Amino acid sequence: MTDDDRGTRRGEIGPTERLAMNRTGSFDWDLDTGTIDVDEAGLLVFGMGAGAFDGRPATLVQALAPEDRADLDAVIRHAIITGQTSYTAHFRVDMEDGTPQWTHVQARILRKPDGMAHRIVGIVRDTTAEVTHSDFVLELERRREVQTSIVERTTHALSRAVTVDDVTAALTGPGGLARLGADGLALGLVENGSLNLIALSGESLEILDDFRSRRLDRGLPLAEAVLSGRPRFVPAFPALGRDFPELAPYVARMRFRAACYLPLVAQARSLGGMALFYRGRTAFSADERNLALGLAAIVAQSLQRALLFDEERALATGLQETMLPRRIPEITGGEIAVRYHAAWSGRQVGGDWYDVIPLPRGRVGIVVGDVQGHDTHAAAIMGQLRIALRAYAGEGHAPSTVLARASRFLAELxxxxxxxxxxxxxxxxxxxxxxVRAGHLDPLIRHTDGRVGRPKLRGGLPLGLATVFGEEEFPETRLDLVPGETLVLHTDGLVEQPGADIEAGLAALADAVRTGPPQAEALADHLSERLWERWGAEDDVALLVLRRSPDPGTPRAPRIHQYIHQADPQGLSDARAAVGQALRDWDMDDLADDAELLTGELLVNVLLHTEGGAVLTLEVLPEPVRRVRLSVQDRSSAWPRRRTPGEAATSGRGLLLLDALSSRWGVEPRGEGKAVWCEIGPVPTPAGAPST
Known part of the structure; x- marks a missing residue:
């Protein structure tokens, strides 16, 4: 009696039965005869009965798909040819009822002494349950990876959001819906008892514009979620109209199959609600519900930070604006534009300011400044200093005196x-x-020919420090604005960025001034748009643009303005001819010869004794006595000196000619060098021109 017989007789299950019950069988394949012996359990794994099997390997695998048979054959051939002693294979068998079954083969190759394979013995096992469970685990893991990715990407995108606009841009911009794993989004904020939709994204959601601002009641699902504080998951979106009749006409036009309405709560404060819409979903698993709630919490926290930042920024900007002049006075003969931008840093109020001050005799005072620090104390000091400087300027003091007194005032605070x-x-x-300048950046001048210069103003120490150190000297620098030229004053926030070279910012500003529009308002907008976000977003910016109106060339005060390049040999002759022709056109023929001669002398002095070109200005001064003024400006700091030339000398007589032919002359420092000027006259008033 065998052990199996004894075990069966005692009611026990033998090894063969145990393997069969687990759908595991065995086979013995004789390679010499080409027949294979498979036990009953093994045949069941292949989906056939004992009576239908003829012992041929091809019959055994006929239920396999052609590609699976080819793969199995390739595995066996490779193992035999390469001298392996075993192989494994995994393939699918379609049963008679059409259900797929996964089968695993594990075989051992028996070889003769010469290495030739002659038998293969092994086992076959039904692994459908294992594969199904594995697929379930893999699918579960995939879903968890997708959910983790949604949370991580959304958190990363919102971590960079500072304002409410930044939050909505992160949710509705490129890739926003994909990050949320949704096909549509509606975002609403609670304000003064109303629910205001601040963002809509997704196809067909534009029809919800009718609900942009609604009283907060339970007539809409998003408002209900906000009021109740509980989420609402809608797996059958078309049925939503039954519970909310007001929404029913819109549901049919919205191409979604499911939605969830989520309250946005942060620190026990109800901020609003968020709705997510889906096209391919008809149910919400527990994990999917938890994911939606997690996304709502992330969005709520971001909105809370953004709302607080917007409130602080509005407070800071409002405080700063109250310190700045409410109105810029109109001026005659030019145009002024001012801009102020607060830093993107919450309550970090800056001390930047500008001002335009009417002065006696039709003049105007302009100032741009920056108090040290970024806090409310700096803003308060700025307000006091601006008023004090305005008062000193309005009293008619010279610019150097105005800054000296302002420095003393700041020190006494x-x-x-x-x-x-x-x-x-x-x-x-x-x-x-x-x-005059007190530790500040130099201004810029855009000339009528498109060049942009940065005149070097002589200056003193910053206000306050100048008084502390007993250095209240603020030397003046004279500049000349010809008609059509523009003067630009600014604070460092427009050109400076932490970690970057300020020269790069100054170069960018000069290029923006050069390429900008001529009008003051348009140029101010141009500079703000191009440079503030690039350089000044982390600091306050004050900007003032002053443009002298273009001169129409009236007989009362005609003018020409011309640049003579040092490398242009014809430029001197052309300049002399232009001066003579202009005076003749202005009915000043008597002065034309003297003016031509003096033009030549002044230009020759510059072109021979400096390393640059010259700017020639010829104008008629209308008051108090009508006369001609000729000015030549260069970039050299060396002043002309009087010499006594000998009889045979060929130079040195330029200043003697100035003395002889002009009524008066002089030399003045300019921001980029000096200007030598002379006046010829008086001249008679031409016929038809207003008398002076």
């Missing part, structure tokens, strides 16, 4: 803060600018 600024008195009727 008993604060550790200092301030930098540039102040200038401008006479637009003649184009004269008397500028």
């Amino acid at each position: 008993d604060t550790n803060r200092f301030a930098t600024c540039t102040y200038a008195q401008v006479d637009l009727s003649g184009g004269t600018v008397r500028a």
Whole structure:
């Protein structure tokens, strides 16, 4: 009696039965005869009965798909040819009822002494349950990876959001819906008892524009979620109209199959609600519900930070704006534009300011400055300093005196803060600018020929520090604005960025001034748009643009303005001819010869004794006595000196000619060098021109 018989007789299950019950069988394949012996359990794994099997391997695998048979054959051939002693294979067998069954084969190859394979013995096993469970686990893992990715990508996108606009851009911009794993989104904020939709994204959702601002009640699903504080999951979206009749006409036009309405709550404060819409979903698993709630929590926290930032920014901007002048006075002979931008840093109020001050005799004072620090104390000091400087300027003091007194005022405030600024008195009727600087950046001038210069203003220490160190000297620098030229004053926030070279910012500003529109308002907008977000987003910016009106060339005060390049040999002759022709056109023939001669002398002095070109200005001064003024400006700091030439000398007589032919002359420092000028006259008033 065998062990199996004894075990069966005692009611026990033998090894063969145990294997069969687990759908595991065996086979013995004789390679010499080409027949294979498979036990009953093995045949069941292949989906056939004992009576239907003829012992041929091809019959055994006929239920396999052709590609699976080819793969199995390739595995066996490779194992036999390469001398392996075993192989495994995994393939699918379609049963008679059409259900798929996964089968695993594990075989051992028996070889003769010469290495030739002659038998293969092994087992076959039904692994459908294992594969199904594995697929379930893999699918579950895939879903968890997708959910984790949604949370991580959404969190990363919202981590960079500062304002409410940034939050909505992260949710509705490129890739926003994909990050949320949704096909549509509606975002609403609670404000004064209303639910205001601030973002809609997704095809067909534009029809919800009718609900942009609604009283907060239970007539809509999103409002209900906000009021109740509980989410609402809608797996059958078309049925939503039954519960919310007001929404029913819109549901049929919205191409979604499911939706969820989520309250946005942060620190026990109800901020609003978020709705997510789906096209391919008809149910919400527990994991999917938890994911939606997690996304709502992330969005709520981001919105809370953004709302707080927007409130602080509005407070800071409002405080700063109250310190700045409410109205810019109108000026005659030019146009002024001012801009102020607060930093993108919450309550970090800055001390930047600008001002335009009407002065006696038709002049105007302009100032741009910056108090040290970024807090409310800096803003308060700025307000006091601006008013004090305005008062000193309005009293008619010289620019150097205005800054000296302002420095003393700041020092007497008993604060550790200092301030930098540039102040200038401008006479637009003649184009004269008397500028002083206290530790501030130099201004820029855009000339009528498109060049942009940065005149070097002589200056002193910052306000406050100048008084502390007993250095209240603020030397003036004279600049001339010809008709059509533009003066640009600014604070460092427009050109400076932490970690970057300020020269790069100054170069970018000069290029923007050069390429910008001529009008003051348009140029101010151009500079703000191009540079503030690039350089000044982390600091306050004050900007002032002053443009002298283009001169129409009236007989009362005609003018020409010309640049002579040092490398242009014809430029000197052309300049002399232009001066003579202009005076003849203006009915001043008596002065034409003298003016031509003096033009040549002044230009020759520049072209021979400096390393650059010259700017020639010829104008008729209308008051108090009508006369001609000739000016030549260069970039050299060396002043002309009087010499006594001998009889045979060929140079040195230029200043003698100035003395002889002009009524008066002089030399003035300019921001980029000096200007030698002379006046010829008086001249008679031409017929038909207004008398002076």
